[in-house]
Amino acid sequence: MADNFCFFTKDTFIIKPPKKSPLLLRMVVLFFAMICGIYICSICLKQIGSRSSGPVTSVHVVERPCEAANIEPSEKHYLHFPKPKTFSRAECACNPVRFFAILSTQRSGSGWFETLLNSHMNISSNGEIFSVKARKSNASTILETLDKLYNLDFLTSASKNECTAAVGLKWMLNQGLLQHHEEIVEYFKRRGVSAIFLFRRNLLRRMVSILANSYDQNAKMLNGTHKSHVHSPVEAEILASYKPTINTTTLIANLNQVQDMAANALEYFKSTRHIILFYEDIIKNRTILNDVQDFLKVPRMDLHSRQVKIHKGPLSSQVENWSDVEKTLKGTSYESFLHADYKI
Numbered sequence: 001m002a003d004n005f006c007f008f009t010k011d012t013f014i015i016k017p018p019k020k021s022p023l024l025l026r027m028v029v030l031f032f033a034m035i036c037g038i039y040i041c042s043i044c045l046k047q048i049g050s051r052s053s054g055p056v057t058s059v060h061v062v063e064r065p066c067e068a069a070n071i072e073p074s075e076k077h078y079l080h081f082p083k084p085k086t087f088s089r090a091e092c093a094c095n096p097v098r099f100f101a102i103l104s105t106q107r108s109g110s111g112w113f114e115t116l117l118n119s120h121m122n123i124s125s126n127g128e129i130f131s132v133k134a135r136k137s138n139a140s141t142i143l144e145t146l147d148k149l150y151n152l153d154f155l156t157s158a159s160k161n162e163c164t165a166a167v168g169l170k171w172m173l174n175q176g177l178l179q180h181h182e183e184i185v186e187y188f189k190r191r192g193v194s195a196i197f198l199f200r201r202n203l204l205r206r207m208v209s210i211l212a213n214s215y216d217q218n219a220k221m222l223n224g225t226h227k228s229h230v231h232s233p234v235e236a237e238i239l240a241s242y243k244p245t246i247n248t249t250t251l252i253a254n255l256n257q258v259q260d261m262a263a264n265a266l267e268y269f270k271s272t273r274h275i276i277l278f279y280e281d282i283i284k285n286r287t288i289l290n291d292v293q294d295f296l297k298v299p300r301m302d303l304h305s306r307q308v309k310i311h312k313g314p315l316s317s318q319v320e321n322w323s324d325v326e327k328t329l330k331g332t333s334y335e336s337f338l339h340a341d342y343k344i
């Protein structure tokens with residue numbers, strides 16, 4: 001700034017008064033050079049003064065935009081350097097941050113999956129932010145909320161420190177995601193948000209989990225408190241002791257609806273950067289969690305969760321009217337749901 005100012009004045013003086021004596025002209029230029037010199041010195045002194053009162057790195061951040069080293073040009077779109085309003089990223093101000101969203105349906109293991117991700121020191125997944133009605137009331141409130149989240153200013157118990165390298169949320173398809181898919185897909189592409197689809201292969205098992213969870217909302221089987229996720233085998237056993245009755249009249253239509261919802265979501269979001277995961281596959285093969293960490297480009301770590309699976313063993317022992325359900329699904333495309341069991 002100061003340098004440009006000096007050049008500018010020099011040039012204008014050389015061009016404008018061509019007939020004055022060269023000595024006078026030189027004196028005037030010298031005079032301005034002196035003024036400039038004093039001005040620059042005073043600015044420098046001021047900066048040195050403010051530098052000694054704060055950390056040197058933070059001055060650098062303001063002056064120079066962060067640059068990610070050794071990154072392919074195609075990857076740059078997915079890297080961000082947020083400047084949160086609520087705190088300072090301190091020594092990690094120039095660590096790149098990636099944006100993600102776990103897109104899932106209720107009772108598909110996304111709660112468990114999210115606790116696994118949050119056990120990573122550099123991942124911050126902030127839960128079902130859009131379970132709150134006001135935030136999903138229209139597309140603009142949704143995008144505003146996303147802006148706040150991805151700027152690291154959405155403070156939840158999952159918010160990490162300044163060294164977060166991947167920030168995201170858990171988003172159920174029926175929480176405004178499908179309804180406002182056009183604006184959200186546009187946002188994901190514009191800001192480089194990566195989608196992690198998490199579905200359940202066995203939708204009949206999912207239905208059992210939904211019915212049992214919904215029953216417990218009233219029954220409160222664990223000493224008068226309702227729990228959707230548990231941390232001990234004893235609690236899991238108590239919750240699993242309830243055997244729901246499945247309405248066989250609406251069963252097929254219900255399964256169709258859930259399957260269509262997932263298919264629609266995949267179709268809408270197919271042009272975003274995404275990965276598709278199935279709960280059953282992760283249960284069987286934990287190395288899939290390495291694929292997820294690679295997808296988020298965070299260093300690989302051992303991920304862990306304290307949550308305990310509620311419904312185990314054969315499905316036939318978990319449904320009150322199993323023979324009816326069997327009859328209804330035999331010969332349909334859902335027949336495999338009757339047989340698929342976990343071996344754990």
Ligand SMILES: *[C@@H]1O[C@H](CO)[C@@H](O)[C@H](O)[C@H]1NC(C)=O
Pocket residue numbers: 134137138140141
């Ligand atoms: C979206 O909802 C918010 C709050 O519910 C409201 O203030 C705002 O006017 C709405 N915007 C549009 C474009 O409908």
Ligand SMILES: *[C@@H]1O[C@H](CO)[C@@H](O)[C@H](O)[C@H]1NC(C)=O
Pocket residue numbers: 092095096121122161163164165298299
């Ligand atoms: C992860 O967090 C640690 C400690 O908070 C930090 O030193 C490291 O640079 C972070 N890694 C990335 C990839 O941001």
Ligand SMILES: *[C@@H]1O[C@H](CO)[C@@H](O)[C@H](O)[C@H]1NC(C)=O
Pocket residue numbers: 222223234235238
């Ligand atoms: C319920 O309460 C009893 C006694 O207060 C306690 O021993 C038991 O562990 C509790 N059970 C659960 C599932 O919290």
Ligand SMILES: *[C@@H]1O[C@H](CO)[C@@H](O)[C@H](O)[C@H]1NC(C)=O
Pocket residue numbers: 247248249250
């Ligand atoms: C099954 O659902 C249908 C439609 O909601 C309802 O009319 C019927 O009474 C239900 N059957 C049972 C056994 O609950």
Ligand SMILES: *[C@@H]1O[C@H](CO)[C@@H](O)[C@H](O)[C@H]1NC(C)=O
Pocket residue numbers: 285287288291
């Ligand atoms: C487990 O998952 C990894 C990564 O997705 C895959 O390479 C491997 O073949 C899987 N192993 C089994 C036994 O399915």
Ligand SMILES: CC(=O)N[C@H]1CO[C@H](CO)[C@@H](O)[C@@H]1O
Pocket residue numbers: 245246247248320321322323324
């Ligand atoms: C509500 C309902 O459909 N109940 C039936 C569940 O299945 C058993 C047999 O497995 C029937 O006896 C019930 O009437």
